[in-house]
Amino acid sequence: MAHAWLLILLPLFGAGYLAWQGRHLREEQIGTIAAGAVGGSFVIAVLCWLQVYALRGGPVDHLIAGGPSWLAVGKLTVDYHLLLDPLSTVMTLVVTGVGLVIHLYARGYMHGDPHFPRFFALLNLFIAAMLVLVLGENLALLFVGWEGVGFCSYMLIGYFTEKQSASQAGKKAFIVNRIGDLGFLLGSFLLYRATGTLSLPEIVKALPAEYAVGNPQLTAAALCFFVGACGKSAQFPLYIWLPDAMEGPTPVSALIHAATMVTAGVYLTVRLSVLYALSPFASQVVAVIGVLTALLAALLALVQHDIKKVLAYSTVSQLGFMFLAVGVGAYAAAIFHLVTHAFFKGLLFLCSGSVIHAMEHALHHAHESGDPQDMRQMGGLREKLPQTHWTMLIGGAAIAGLPPLAGFFSKDEILLHAGQGHLLLWAVATGVALLTAFYNARLLYKTFWQPTRMSAAAYAAVEENGPTLILPLQILAGLAALGGLLNLPGHGLCSQQLARFLDPVTAPALHVLGAHHPFTLGQEVRGMLFSVGVVMVGLGLAAWGYREANQRMGQLAARYPRCYRPLVNLYGLDEFYQRWVVRPGHQCAEWLAREFDAGVIDGLVNGVGSFFSDSAEFTRRYQPGLVRSYALWFTLGAVGLLAALALRPAPAVVQGVVGGLLLLLAGGTVWVMRPRSEA
């Protein structure tokens, strides 16, 4: 299984090579190397998947790609092992597959960027880190990947270093993620305490065997891990960094902040599904936070004007859906939605990138200044960007949940599970589905279908992008359309393929949860019909609100400012953090900087420095070069040494007297031999 290491090493070498030699390469070469590395990784991922697929039904359900031992401290051993099981291979395929498409896209999108090599080096590094995350056999290795993707994310959000807001956003993401990391670490420690190992398969094996349902220690661990997941996957109340992360280049938004990294939290909770199954309370928390995030984010998406911000809140909302699925025990459904979401959200982001690219070009051409991401400046792009329009329409329909596109099946699955006894969860989730349909339609209306609000010159200058940008859109559009085939509902031969494939991973948790009643055909049909109806209502509302360039929504907003204002203000959550976390922190830090740092630390450091230089200066001057002063010091030293050896068994009084005399003499010698001015 050693070739599994190649999965990680290929993009890692790509990153290293580009960082090292990238400056001397042409753009095409850089793009080819970067995409080639990820492509190679993808091929190996397919091979690995085939190998794991071949294990189906066999006695062994996972493979380990061995590596050297990392550390061994007492009982704890951590090895460089890669875990190849259904879950990790599915994730690998998504990461390398979607990653490859986005690499191809980025070659065109980043054309002419002054830091082209850095961008691709970081992108490759991200892929490597993400693969470490999903393939790590133990929590320690997983954490390495976890931190690695966080680092790449931070570097890429702040990629446009000349933009102040970009570096601010990077900082924000970094800091918020630290809270999550703390949760992850605490969770790891708790699990290690509970099981005595960090190896994931062993943990999964040990937990149900050794602990009963509802063990408080496990609940604590599960909650800690969920804090980690909240940070990485932008769940309430830690989601605030993700919308700001849109300051990064659009391919980054698509790859990291939609398709892969932000789903790491979902991956983690599914990976530890046994833990959540053993802790009903933690599961409930996950479900409630998930659905709450889905609702809050979907509402925020309604009022955004920045095209990427809409998609960002949409991502947060969809991630909430996935956590809802985890919380209600539908682990396979969560992964299914994760996969389809990677397809259609990646697609939507790339489409928005295509729009932004075209808008930038047009604005530049017409010598106009304006925000190329502001939907209020768009409209009527359907004729100008036909390819983008079509693909984005597929993406929008998929996320809205129109049959038979991918999002329809995956979302429906989650709603079905949520409906099983969690009525409130189901109701809210259904409402979110409606909102999802609404805001996606709004996005499409404002961008493509409403009459244009651009100046004539700029509108005339809008041109469809070239094939490097469009081809990836088409690939992803195909996936978004057909992704549902992975896990069709029902009980036929082709149904539930993904869920069955993931069975070895989810089975222990499902076993803990108890008997699982498969849905009857009637339930499924009813659910589908209902959700189609909900989506239709959402689309209809959007059509009513945005069909023409009318002001109906504006009027509504003006009439109900109490509903509208909090949304525009993002519920004041940022304000809240600013006021209660950031500002006190700042004040505290400032106080520390002013009082403690300047007074104590600086004083100490400067003091140490000047002490050394002063004393060095003194001792340097204190060398009058006279043999007799040397001899005197020599004798003093001799007396001291003699006293130290000869008086060791002597009573303390004698030692004290001699010591005092010595000190006196030393002081006297310093005095009588002091450097004198040559007068």
Next chain:
Amino acid sequence: MDFRPPDMNLWAALPTAVVGATALVTLLLSVLRPAGAARRSISFTLFGLALAAVGCLPAAIFRPGPSFQGMLVLDPAAVLLSLLLLGATAVCVLLASRYLVHDGVDAAEAAVLLTLGCAGMLFMVSAGNLLMVFIGLETMSVALYILAGLAGARDRTSHEAALKYLLLGAFATGFLVYGMAFVYGATGSLDLREIGARIAGGGAAPGFLAVGLALLLIGLGFKVALVPFHMWAPDVYEGAPTTVAAYMAVGVKVAAFMALLRVFNVAAGGAAASWQAAVAWLAVLTMLVGNLVALAQTSLKRLLAYSSIAHAGYLAVGLAAGGAAGAQAVLFYSVAYGFMTLGAFVVLLALERADDKPQLDDLRGLRRRHPLLAAALATFMFALAGIPPLSGFLGKWLLISAAVQAGQVPLAVAAVLCSAIAAFYYLRIVVYSYMREPADDASPVTLAAETRQALAACLIGTLLCSFPFGLWLLSAAGWAAGALR
């Protein structure tokens, strides 16, 4: 009165005999055939030193025990340090043939004095008896008193250095001999193994022994420049010709530390409780003063002098740690220290101009003026600062882990802190030579053939002591330390 002939195991005496004979023959040749004596005596001396190095090999193989009634112990540790001292002497002879001759010194005289000094050092490292320690030390010292004053014709400070060294050296020797007398009084023997057995058997008078050991520590501490017996070192190093300063910094220190090791770690190991704390304090004081004062130096020679004082402190850490681990650390560090310090002095010599002593400012832009020399200097400085994977790092690591093993954690901490201070002035030298622009009137540096050979020897030696080759030396030092008794 029955006469028992001495057990003359000539294998044990071979290296020293060859060195002594080399000096005598060189002297005779230079007197009998003065024409071309300079060249001939240098090459003959180098040949003799190489022969002596070869002469060490039988001892390494046959392992003669204590010979000449226990006077001479050519054990593996002695062989190891003898090889180092022979190499260092060879390098110094090579340098002397260029630089001392330049100062108007007769090459044959310099070679003879260096060689005789080396003989004294060899006796010290293989001494099995306090008498041998004393005679070896005096032979070495007398040679050095004269060598330090060799440049007196050109530079008055050279005479001054020699006189200072002589006066204070004589003062210190008084302590040393008095200490030997006390130890004899306490144990009834001058033989180190007998002293060790007596101390271990409880048959030594503790009061006399403590005084004797203190006086021995003072006398030998003066030679290795432990604080507060160090004050002569900067003046003498600065005044003496640089070749001689290098010889002192390496040869005297290594030889005297080996003697300290034999007296304290091995013979007086049983009475460790009485001297260990004192040596530890001396080590801390020496590291602290040496490094701190070095910070304020601008004269490169004085800086290296204080650096060598500080390194005596590090070596004393190994002494204070005691045991086989401490001995191993001292042996390894002696060899590593020898090469890197010698190398630093060679670079200094290459930079020296006729009129003045090199200052820190003279290093400006060395990278431009002579990239190879700058790289060599940087290597030696990194090694002295103890930056991995160079020899100094391995050595410091050994010393510190020996101290920790001996339970002397505060000592280890002090050593680490002091090396942190030391890094500052070593790296400042690298910064000056690499990052400062050269002065306008800076002349390009040219290296003489002898300098190049000496530099190469030191560089190879340093690299051989560095990771990974140094691991071999490390195990050799461990083996030699295990065979010390």
Next chain:
Amino acid sequence: MTTGFAICFLVLAAVALAAAAKMIFSHHPVHSALYLVLNLCASALIYVLLGAPFIAIVQVAVYAGAIMVLFLFIIMYLNLGLAQDVADARSRRATALATAGLLAVLLLAGGVVRWSGDLAGRPQQVAAGQQALAAGQAGLPGAPAATPDAQAALQAARAAAQPQPGQAVTVEQIGVALFSRYALPFEVASLLILVAMIGALVIARPQLQRESALRKEVSS
């Protein structure tokens, strides 16, 4: 240790010390040299007391005789006047004296004063050693001993037995010791003297060269 021995020793020691002090503090170099002669003679007599007449004679002949004559000769040749009293502050001198005094006290006290619990077990060893001595196994230093223990006891006895007045070491014994046990240091000492000789020549040579150059100039 007999009383007579003790009285002799104390008197000689006092003379040696006083002579040494006068040597240091005399202003006139010739006086200093002569006080040194006195000091050397006094210590030579102490050697006699300790049973080493040969060493005593060597001491008088070589040091008090040859070397001191050389010293005096040089002093007179250079016609040195009174030593300049170094312009030292009294405080310096006091500090130096106090330090030296403390050193002396420590050297004496360190060796002589027995702190409690210092010497447990020592009398027995001395007794054992004396028994061994009585059994006639005592010999020169370096004589083979049966076991390390016996050897240790022997050495302890010897340490305890010294100094023994009246048991003079003969010249023959010294000769044998020099050519057997101490052969190597004896030989190496010649090397030391050789170094010193070469050194003297090297130091003196610039002067010689200058003089010969001067002579050449004068003659030409």
